[in-house]
Amino acid sequence: QVQLQESGPGLVKPSETLSLTCAVSGYSISSGYYWGWIRQPPGKGLEWIGSIYHGGSTYYNPSLKSRVTISVDTSKNQFSQKLSSVTAADTAVYYCARLNVVGWYFDLWGRGTLVTVSS
Amino acid sequence: EIVMTQSPATLSVSPGERATLSCRASQSVSSNLAWYQQKPGQAPRLLIYGASTRATGIPARFSGSGSGTEFTLTISSLQSEDFAVYYCQQYNSWPPALTFGGGTKVEIK
Numbered sequence: 001q002v003q004l005q006e007s008g009p010g011l012v013k014p015s016e017t018l019s020l021t022c023a024v025s026g027y028s029i030s031s032g033y034y035w036g037w038i039r040q041p042p043g044k045g046l047e048w049i050g051s052i053y054h055g056g057s058t059y060y061n062p063s064l065k066s067r068v069t070i071s072v073d074t075s076k077n078q079f080s081q082k083l084s085s086v087t088a089a090d091t092a093v094y095y096c097a098r099l100n101v102v103g104w105y106f107d108l109w110g111r112g113t114l115v116t117v118s119s
Numbered sequence: 120e121i122v123m124t125q126s127p128a129t130l131s132v133s134p135g136e137r138a139t140l141s142c143r144a145s146q147s148v149s150s151n152l153a154w155y156q157q158k159p160g161q162a163p164r165l166l167i168y169g170a171s172t173r174a175t176g177i178p179a180r181f182s183g184s185g186s187g188t189e190f191t192l193t194i195s196s197l198q199s200e201d202f203a204v205y206y207c208q209q210y211n212s213w214p215p216a217l218t219f220g221g222g223t224k225v226e227i228k
Contacts, residue, residue, distance in 0.1 A: 046219040048217040097162075103169065112162050
């Protein structure tokens with residue numbers, strides 16, 4: 001059974017960099033699939049952050065592209081995201097998810113992790 | 120960017136009744152449209168992809184229709200576990216610029 005688990009600091013200071021990791025179990029990232037990050041501010045809707053393939057190909061939300069980097073570590077079977085220069089507007093639940101091979105929809109999600117940006 | 124607009128924002132329905140949720144795209148997304156269900160404190164769950172194909176394990180009371188810019192999610196007979204927020208997502212643009220609708224909350228009437 002494939003599972004995804006997000007991890008990282010729950011509190012980040014303004015102007016600093018938010019770093020999260022998604023550990024994948026039950027499936028080898030090297031075998032395929034695109035993987036992605038999505039976030040959801042409290043009480044609001046969903047926003048795609050970006051996606052990565054095991055070979056390293058990345059695609060980002062144009063509105064976040066200047067601040068986000070997604071990387072993959074196949075040896076640890078995980079992928080990560082870094083979001084720089086954070087503000088309170090970046091406070092959200094961050095989800096990692098798997099993109100289906102047929103189309104770019106998310107067929108498997110992690111449980112999410114809340115990151116609060118505050119001094 | 121393709122903007123996805125969902126209506127209504129909130130839908131009040133009695134158990135056993137039919138619920139019809141709408142999703143409109145600012146430009147054609149063909150049939151590259153997915154629907155998700157999200158319950159409080161949980162991650163979204165994939166319901167429908169390709170505008171009308173149910174994901175694995177999704178009950179037959181959930182159905183999707185539409186193409187181009189107008190889409191509908193129908194829940195034929197609402198069960199207690201169906202009260203949740205529903206999101207649509209387009210995946211037509213390339214390079215990918217995935218966008219979600221703002222969501223429709225289905226609440227008990």
